[in-house]
Amino acid sequence: MMGRVTTMRVRLAAVGLMSAGCLALNTNAISAEGTYDGNWVLDFPASGYSSAKGDYACPGIRLPIAISNNQVSGQLGRTVSGSGYGFSGSSGQPVTGKVGPDGTVNLSWQNFTASGKLSGAQGQMMTQGSCGKRTGTMARLQQR
Numbered sequence: 001m002m003g004r005v006t007t008m009r010v011r012l013a014a015v016g017l018m019s020a021g022c023l024a025l026n027t028n029a030i031s032a033e034g035t036y037d038g039n040w041v042l043d044f045p046a047s048g049y050s051s052a053k054g055d056y057a058c059p060g061i062r063l064p065i066a067i068s069n070n071q072v073s074g075q076l077g078r079t080v081s082g083s084g085y086g087f088s089g090s091s092g093q094p095v096t097g098k099v100g101p102d103g104t105v106n107l108s109w110q111n112f113t114a115s116g117k118l119s120g121a122q123g124q125m126m127t128q129g130s131c132g133k134r135t136g137t138m139a140r141l142q143q144r
Helices: 002-032
Strands: 038-044 047-050 055-058 061-068 071-081 084-099 104-109 112-119 122-129 132-140
Touching (some): 038 122
Antiparallel strands (some): 038 061, 038 132, 061 071, 112 122, 122 132
16 A cells, blocks of 8 residues: 555656646747847838939838737838829838747738848848839837
8 A cells, every 4th residue: 555655646746747847848938939029110222213213113111010929010001202102101001920939020011021030139021022022121129
C-alpha cells in the first residue's frame, strides 16, 4: 500500500510540473505578440516624373498606420489635387493587414497591396501596380 501512495505522489508531482510548464509556454507565446505594436508611417515616394508635364504620374503616398496585436489598421482616401488624384491618410477606406512574429508585414487597401519586413523601428516595403514596382519605407513613431 505504501508503494502505491508513493507512486501516486510522484505521478501527481509530474502532472503538476507538466501543467506549470504548459502555463509558462503559453505566457511566452502571449508576450511574443505585439512586438511591433505602435504607430507607424508608411512612405512610398512619387514616381514616373515627366519633365514635359513637370509632374509625377504616380503621387507619393504617406500613410499613418497603427499596429496592435500584430494587426495593421489605418485609413486611406483618394483626394483630388491640382493635377489628378492624391492620397490622404485622414479619411477613406480601411487599410488592413497582419504582421508575423518575424516582422513580415502584408497590408491591403482596395486593390493596392504591399508587403515587406519590419526590424526594430523601421522596415522596407514593396508594391507592384499601375505605377510599376515601388519600394517604400516604414518607420515607427516615438511613443510619448
